[in-house]
Amino acid sequence: MSEPFEPKIIAFVCTYCTYAGADLAGTSRLKYAPNVRIIRLPCTGRISPMFILKALQKGADGVLISGCHPGDCHFTHGNYHARRRWMVFRALLDFIGIPPERVKYSWISAAEGVKFAEFINSVTNDIRKLGPFEQYSQLIEQTQAPASL
Amino acid sequence: MSIEEQYRKRAMELLSGGAVKMVIGYGRGSNAERRRPVFISSPEEVNRLVLDEACIANLSGYLVNEGLLSDEKRVAVFLRPEGIRAINILAAESQLDAEQIVIFGFDVSGNEVKALKGIHVEEFEDVIGAIKEHAPEMGNEELLEKIEQMNPQERFAFWKEEFAKCIKCYACRQACPMCYCRRCIVDSNQPQWVNTSSHSLGNFEWNIVRAFHLSGRCVECGNCDRACPVNIPLRLINHRMAQEVLKSFDHFAGMSKTQEPVLASFKKDDSETFIL
Amino acid sequence: MAKIGVFICHCGENVGAKVDCTKLAAALGDHPGVAVSVEYKYFCSDPGQESVKKAIRDNNLTGVVVAACSPRMHEATFRKACAEAGLNPYLCEIANIREQCSWVHTDKDLATEKAMDITRSMVEKVKRNNKLQPIEVPVTRRALVIGGGIAGIQAALDIANAGQDVVLVEREPSLGGHMAQLSETFPTLDCSQCIMTPRMVEAAQHPKIRLLTYSEIESVDGYIGNFTVRVRMKSRYVDIDKCTGCGDCITKCPAKKISSEFDCSLGKRTAIYTPFAQSVPNIPVIDKANCIYFKNGKCKICAKTCQCDAINFDMPDTFVDLEVGAIVVATGFQVQNNSLYGEYGYGKYPDVINGLQFERLASASGPTAGKIMRPSDGAEPQTVVFIQCAGSRDPSKGVRYCSKICCMYTAKHAMLYAHKVHDGKTHIFYMDIRAAGKGYDEFSRRAIEEDEAAYIRGRVSKVWQENGKLMVRGVDTLLGKPVEIAADMVVLATAIVAQPDAKEFAKTIGIGYDEYGFYNEAHLKLRPVESSTAGVFLAGACQSPKDIPDSVAQASATASKVLALFSKDKLEREPVVATNNEVTCAGCWGCVLACPYNAIEKKDIVDRSGRVIKRVASINPGLCQGCGTCVTFCRSNSIDLAGFTEKQIFAEVMGL
């Protein structure tokens, strides 16, 4: 490979905290890696484990999940429910052989533009080091579906 | 009197007195090793009931068959401790009224069948508590340990080989007392979250979703494992998830009929070491 | 067929400098289902918006994606523009290519590529958007205020003075709450009853306020704008319409030795009684547990005495059903039971009292007519020790939090005592003096400097009786020395805790509470007077310990929230709410438990003969706030969330 590997990363974030934090990173003109695509949801409570599987199906080498810090959820409890779900799903993925390093979770508030930018950069770096998620790509190849755009 | 005789007698009494409308138990199967579920609704038939160490299947799933309990009459059922836990979960998840269930409890250790005292699900809390403290062997510990020792790539490869066998017959789902949904997520096609084809991707997705939906709900009865016609060690995944909820949330599925579902509840101080 | 319009905004140079908008427009023009893909300098400008509207009309667009700044900036702008062009506003989505793309990336090619992904993904979403209508909820313009203390009264008066109907429910026989029990109030030392009783009377006589005292809430159903509430009016055994409040019955009642709740057991009352002289309404109640007739079947002296024939021993509890649009919860607090602290001798030595008891001793209308007398023998105490934080800030035995008002009332007690017993000595054990508030620090300084209260920083370890004195042993941590004081009276600044039935009551009305039983606000900073349930508001110490000004301020704030709610006939809510497919719902009801808003109810589906054929979850759009937690929980995928449907999110991912 001549070109260095650039990972594809898909992020699922809540609109009230992390999405706003990402906006703040923008208004603060912070710079971060362009590898991440963000999907906006009302609350981390809405982020289903299915989203993670579909992101992997779309060829994501890494998935990010982020929302309000505990106690700060706009919907009071959504992130507490999400946290339990993640705990369980993470263990499940690990047991199946999907490395936990490829699915990262964070709390980023609307004020944490800097944390957002740093988080994106560090995760992009980490996933870049891990390399492409070849084992999952092989699953996708075996479906014999044509390569997407 | 053997337990089999005692329980036949009890079934006879309950049926002839009208205390229950049906007894769900085990009968002789198509060969010497097999037992099959039987549904006894008249006292004359109680001699079809068999109880021995070959009675393994968890029969609790039949209780949620559509219409069975809607006349509010009682039904008796032969259950091992896992089956009793399943009743608690089904009651906690509003799938049945535990008052309607009369339990013929039993357990098997080695070749010995012993009766469990009690009739209603509340009376078995000690039995269930004891399993929480000392889980019985599931007989596949070595493989579990082997998998735990693998690195992620090896684990992925292991499951890929196992899941490659899956033919999406959904015997695991149909055999599971907890899979009572009228429409499974795999059959929900707007959108199609789970690929239904049994290529490797679809098989991964299905088995991940199945295990996730059973997290904190699986009683480890092994119905799925035994039902799988292609011998995927499904129970290992469920077992791992049961360990996880026990370790992380001190949740032991089916402790009581009022237990809150682990994923519909939370504690503010739940562990979050993995969240950055 | 979808006909989507894509409008790519340069935002001057803000987007254009880092995203090749021409390339982006061309790429999106090639995207399936896109009918129009254009770029422009500023779409948010008037001509920009006009061009969007024109494109919608000219091309009969079925959806619009504006690729521009964050939706948090201009989503509302463009949704309005769409509506003006006849397109349902919820068919418009924003692709955030400024804050989350052009401003944060340096490589133009990569930024352009990312902008394409973002915009395509949003096009895929908008293809699956549904036309949504704001949810209209009718509003019953009547407020229920629960609790007749200062917070409840203030809220009721503010709402009523704005012309709206109020029902004020109080469980005690009289309005007044804790404030009516107080002697003077800090930091002005004006008489509590002097400022309180006029408000009580005003509330009782207000034409817009219906007062239900000696009444409790049985059940609350419904949702914002449309609550139905059942109130139990406990039997007074005195006909409220006939009684003139002459008080003859009270005078004649032979059961006179009953410990008075209002006087915190320092005084006595009769079996037929009003809690205090200025009770509102001034109608007595019969205390069934202590009434001689109810105990022995003989007496009825009160009935014989009554000129108006108002006494009725057979009077039952009655129920009132109310339709209300908003609920203000002002159920107050209680003081912690100090017998937790055996080492302080509360309950063992009669002269160890709590702060509220001291209020009654100091009150001109109290059991001692304002004279400071110690309970054991009525002697005037010469040395008084006050112990602050008797329960507060004590995770081991009491509560973790600060009760907020104790520093101030202890300073006040020291002052009142000094003013009444001129040669008395006061010692105050404290942890910190927390005197934040207008005039508060000055007030506590006055207690020290003018009234010579001796503050000792440290904890008391033990109180015991010796030679007719209460011996107080503590430590002065500033001097690092143990202290022992021989006192005549010890006053404990007891922790403020939630009402004993606070958690049960929260479940009745469906609001959240914390580990202590104080009610949770919807947002600690931004929505401090709203509960997590829409239409239910919180005033006063039921939320957390508060002093009078804070309680009154919060009460007025709830009133303004209620009035804002009542300003329209119908309530419009964002249609981002969850819906359930009752055909596929398995009725496990995990969603009911998971919902933070109690917006999901259990519902029976019956056949024509009324037989239950299925039990499902039913989501109340009036209560749902649209977080989507239930959607994720639902294993059968039966629940979905408008605006963020499963199909939409699936398409967003698949469009990347």
Next chain:
Amino acid sequence: MTKILFSDKLDKCVERWKSAGLTVMGPVQRANIKTYAAVEHASEFDFGLILTDRSIKDLFFPQTEPMLRYTIKKDAINTDECLPPREQRIIFGARACDASGMAIDDPLFGWDYKDEYWFQRRNESVIVTIACTNADEFCMCTSLKMAPDSTKGSDVLLRPLENSKGWQVEELTERGREAFKTIADLLQEGSDTAAPVAAVAEKFDLDACVAWLQNPENFDSKFWKEISMRCIGCASCTYLCPTCHCFDIQDEGDTYSGIRRKNWDSCSFALFTLHTSGHNPRSTQSARWRQRIMHKFNYFPSKFNANSCSGCGRCSRECPVDMGITETLQEISKLSQ
């Protein structure tokens, strides 16, 4: 004197077939499952199995199969039809019930539209069947008027020798003869006697059963409910059955491209006949089990003149709740007496 293939020559045969461009397949045990699969060496075969867990159907009609690939452009959808990869195969060591199962389905896949996926694979495969000398309690070929050495659907039939050293060879079809020409020199003429075929007891009276099923009065018999009460509605019986052939067509893909696939489906599933309206003509499990039996022994024979069952017994052998065709037909036999 008959042609004999000695076991010790088999590895050579495999070599020979492989060099002739054939994929060699047969019964193996892999990853804790007994199935038909491609082998490199004869040693991988497991002829000791009474029957594989999965049927030979997998090799002709796989669980999932691409039909076409598509890409979506703004103004057009481009499609690219898929057929199975060309592959000449020899399936060595099939069982008579499996082989006949394929023959049973031939008219089904060819009576109107000729299913290219099926027939390409059928035409490119040689089935070498080994007659059974062992059977278990679930085998029921004889009840279906077949036998452990039925030739239906086979291209070559091998009979195990009594001395276990090889097989008597009986070439049945042109395709079979062609494939065995490649190894003609490895066969020997001999007089070794063949082992007797397995004694498979007749379990029910097929004719009586069919007559009972054809009687319209029995369609609503309460028998159906009783016999299927414990059915849990999974598809293990249909998916392991060599003759069950229902499938569903499913599109998988994202915004830009995708694939249309043909996947097995099963009449056991509640959703199999669920209408969009919510109505389900087979709303109970008993109706679904009845359909399966009726289809195999009433409807299918009326159209194709053969029962859609070859007597392998997998349905009973693998059923999680110990049900199956055998029990059902045994009970019907009793009813019709």
